[in-house]
Amino acid sequence: MRLTILGSGTLVPDAHRGSPAHHVEAGDVRVLLDCGSGTLHALARRGIAWQRLTHIALTHFHADHIGDLVPLLFAFKHGLAGARSEPLTLVGPNGTARLLRHLRDAYGEFVTEPGVELVVRELARPGSEAALERENAIRLHVHPTVHTAESIAYRCERGGHAIGYTGDTGYSDELAGFMDGVDVLVCECSVPDSEAMDTHMSPGAIARFAQIARPRLIAVTHVYPLLDPAEVPQLVRRAGYYGAVVAAVDGLTIQVG
Ligand SMILES: [Zn+2]
Ligand SMILES: [Zn+2]
Numbered sequence: 001m002r003l004t005i006l007g008s009g010t011l012v013p014d015a016h017r018g019s020p021a022h023h024v025e026a027g028d029v030r031v032l033l034d035c036g037s038g039t040l041h042a043l044a045r046r047g048i049a050w051q052r053l054t055h056i057a058l059t060h061f062h063a064d065h066i067g068d069l070v071p072l073l074f075a076f077k078h079g080l081a082g083a084r085s086e087p088l089t090l091v092g093p094n095g096t097a098r099l100l101r102h103l104r105d106a107y108g109e110f111v112t113e114p115g116v117e118l119v120v121r122e123l124a125r126p127g128s129e130a131a132l133e134r135e136n137a138i139r140l141h142v143h144p145t146v147h148t149a150e151s152i153a154y155r156c157e158r159g160g161h162a163i164g165y166t167g168d169t170g171y172s173d174e175l176a177g178f179m180d181g182v183d184v185l186v187c188e189c190s191v192p193d194s195e196a197m198d199t200h201m202s203p204g205a206i207a208r209f210a211q212i213a214r215p216r217l218i219a220v221t222h223v224y225p226l227l228d229p230a231e232v233p234q235l236v237r238r239a240g241y242y243g244a245v246v247a248a249v250d251g252l253t254i255q256v257g
Contacts, residue, residue: 027137037067059167145169203235
């Protein structure tokens with residue numbers, strides 16, 4: 001699996017960090033994990049063909065995580081050079097189909113009929129999983145997060161390797177267990193420990209989380225301006241976790257397996 005961070009930022013506009021978006025590629029599967037604003041142009045900047053995306057997987061419906069969903073469907077409707085026969089699958093939590101209907105009512109028919117077959121799969125329950133088509137190139141597992149009513153995290157597995165993405169979440173023992181032994185954990189770190197909250201992570205929360213999840217590498221992302229992203233790895237160490245931690249940046253690519 002090849003992971004590319006397209007957006008390591010938040011909802012706050014930033015010259016160098018887009019809103020949350022990640023691209024995972026393996027075999028015939030090319031999946032976007034979240035699709036925040038800036039994703040479409042970030043794909044172009046990183047040389048990733050948006051036309052060849054096979055799946056989009058949403059963690060929750062906050063605007064910083066889905067902002068480029070409608071523009072992406074609009075691009076499929078009007079920007080494809082030729083016909084495309086393979087379907088595009090939208091994976092998401094409970095309510096994804098309803099969200100899409102509302103977006104169609106607001107923006108037009110192209111949202112549900114973007115010129116390619118659009119399949120919607122809701123993965124709501126803990127332990128739900130989906131085999132992303134063709135030779136089970138990637139298995140996608142989900143787990144609820146501590147953030148919104150619908151929010152979920154993803155664990156992408158292939159050939160004994162795994163990439164975990166927390167989406168937005170507060171600390172949870174269960175979620176940490178779900179991420180057990182992942183090769184890479186893309187982990188949100190919204191706030192400093194002095195502003196710790198139930199629905200977002202802080203460096204101290206990441207240190208506790210990592211003691212349970214035991215990831216080979218943590219890529220810290222979704223850092224709000226109260227923290228300097230570059231300083232978060234050191235703060236996690238200071239909180240007592242000595243494993244590998246890096247600050248994600250837009251364009252970071254990690255080969256897993
Ligand atoms: Zn959120
Ligand atoms: Zn967010």
